Amino acid sequence: MIIVPEREIAALMTREAAYDAVETVFAAMAAEDAYNFPVVREAIGHEDALYGFKGGFDRAGKVLGLKAGGYWPNNLERRGIINHQSTVFLFDPDTGRAHAMVGGNLLTALRTAAASSVSINHLARADARVIGMVGAGHQATFQLRAALAQRPFEKVIGWNLHPEMLPNLEKVADEAGLPFEAVDLPGLTEADVIVTITSSFAPSLMAAHVAPGTHLACMGTDTKGKQEVEAALLARATVFTDEVAQSVAIGEAQHAVAQGLIAEGDVTPIGAVINGTHPGRRSDEEITLFDGTGVGLQDLAVAARVVELAVEAGVAVEVDF
Template identity: 85%
Template sequence: MLIVPEREIADLMTRSAAFDAVEKVFAAMASGDAYNFPVIREAIGHADALYGFKGGFDRAGLTLGLKAGGYWPNNLDQHGIINHQSTVFLFDPDTGRVRAMVGGNLLTALRTAAASSVSIRHLARDDAKVIGMIGAGHQAKFQLRAALEQRDFEKVIGWNLHPEMLPNLEEVAAEAGLPFEAVELDGIREADVIISITSSFDAILMADQVSPGTHIACMGTDTKGKQEVDPALLARATVFTDEVAQSVSIGEAQHAVAAGLIAESDITQIGAVINGTHPGRASAEEITLFDGTGVGLQDLAVAAAVVDLAVQNGVAVEVDF
C-alpha cells in the first residue's frame, strides 16, 4: 500500500491538475462511465462533529475508493488544526486490495475550488469582469484563486457575516493585482460571477440580488438542511450540478424542489456541458447556477492523480499491508 501524507500534497497537486481531474470525472459521470455511491453523513454526538463517507467508481479511470472525514467546528480554536478533516482510500478495482491512503484536507479544498472553476469555465459569460464572493473563510481563498484563472476579471467584491474575515479575500485579490471592495448583499448585483461558500443553514443571497446574465456557483450546501440562496433564485436560473441525486437531497436544490419551484428534471449535470451534449449557457441574459454538492468521485480523481505524482517524485511511502 502507498501512503501519501498530508504534508506532501502542497508540493504535488496544482490547481491546474485538480481542475483537469475534476473536469474529466464530471464528464465521465455524465456519460455513464463513473458513478457515486450513496453518501453517509451524520452528526456523531461528540465534539459537535459531522462525519461521513463519500465514494464511487470511475470505470474510465479505473478508480475505486472512498473519502472518510467531516467537519469538527472546534478544531481551530481548541486544537490549532483546520475544522475540515479527511482521508482518501483507493482500492484496486480488479482485486479489491487497498492501493493507497492519501491525506485529504488540502485535496478537498483544491477539488472543491476546481468544481466551481469548472462551472465558471463552461457556464459564465466570456465577458465577465466582476467576481463576487459570499463567504470569506478558509475555503473561500481556494475558491477565489481558482476562479480568477477562468476569466479576465477586473474586480473582486465580497460579503461575509463576520466582516473581520474579509481581508482573506482582499489578500487573494491583491495577489492577482485586482481591487477588492467589501459590499452589502445588495451590492452583489454588480457581480458577473458569484461564488457562495459558507456553512449557512439559512438563505443568504436573495433572488432579486442577482443580475441577469450572472453565473452563480453554490459551493457550501452539502448536507440536508444547509442553505445559501433563496429557492426562488433556482427558479429564475438554469440549474446545473455535479450529481442530480445529491443536488435534490443534500444540495442547494433540496429547498427549491421541496417548495415545488423546480423539479429534479430541471437540473442538468455539468458533465453534459463538458461533453457537449448540453449547450450550457443559452444567452447573455440567462442566469446559470451550479449546485456544487461535492461528490466522492471528485476526491478519488484528485487523490489518484496525486498518488501518481507522488510515485513519480519518490515521496510515496510504501508499506506492507
C-alpha cells in the same frame, strides 16, 4: 500500498491538476462511466463530531475508493488542528487490494474550488469581468484563486456576514493585482460571476441581488437544511450540478424543489455540458447556477492524481500491506 501524507500535498497538487481531474470525472459521471455510492454521515455522539464516508467507482479512469472523515468542531480551539479531517483510500478495481492512502484535508479544499472553476469555465459569459464572493472564510480563498484563472477578471467584490473576515478576499485579490471592494448584498448585481461559499442555514443572496447574465457557483450547501440563496433564484436560473440526486436532496436545489419552483428534471449534470450533450449557456441574459454539493468521485479523482504526482516526484511512501 502507497501512502501520500498530508504534508506532501501542497507541494504536489496544483490548481490546474485538480481542475483537470474534476472536469474529467464530471464528464465520466454524465456518460454513466462513473457513479457515486450512497453517502454515510453520522453524528457519533463524541466531541460533537460528524463523521462519514463518500465513495464511488470511476470505470473510465479505473479509480475505486472512498473518503472517510468529517467535522470535529473543537479541534482548532482545543488541539490547534483544523476542524475538518479526512483521508482518502484507493483500491485496485481489478483485485480489490488496497492501493493508496492519501491525506484528504487540502485535497478537499482544492477539489471543491476546482468544481466551481469548472462551472465558471463552461457556463460564465466570455466577457465576465467582475467576480463577486459571498463568504470570506478559509475555503473562500481557494475558491477565489481557482475562479480567477477562468476569466480575465478586472475586479473582485465581496460580502460576508462577518465583515472583519473580508481581508481574506482582499489578500487574494491583491496577489492577482486586482482591486477589491466590500459591498452590501444588493451591490452584488455588479458581478458577472458570483461564488457562494458559506455554511448558512438561511439564504443570504436573494434573486434581486443577481443581474441577468450572471453565473453563480453555489458551493456551501451539502446538508439537509443548509441554504445560501433564495429558492426563487433557482426558478430564474438554468440549474446545473455535480450529481442531480444529491442536489435535490441535500444541495441548494432541495429548497426550490420542496417549494415546487423547479423539478428534479430541471437540474442538469455539469458533465453534460463538458461532454457536449447539453449546450450550457444559451444567451448573455441567461442566469446559470451550479449547485456544487461535493461528491465522492471528486475526492477520488484528485487523490488518484496526487498519487501519480507523488510517485513521479519520489515522495510516495510505499509499505507492504
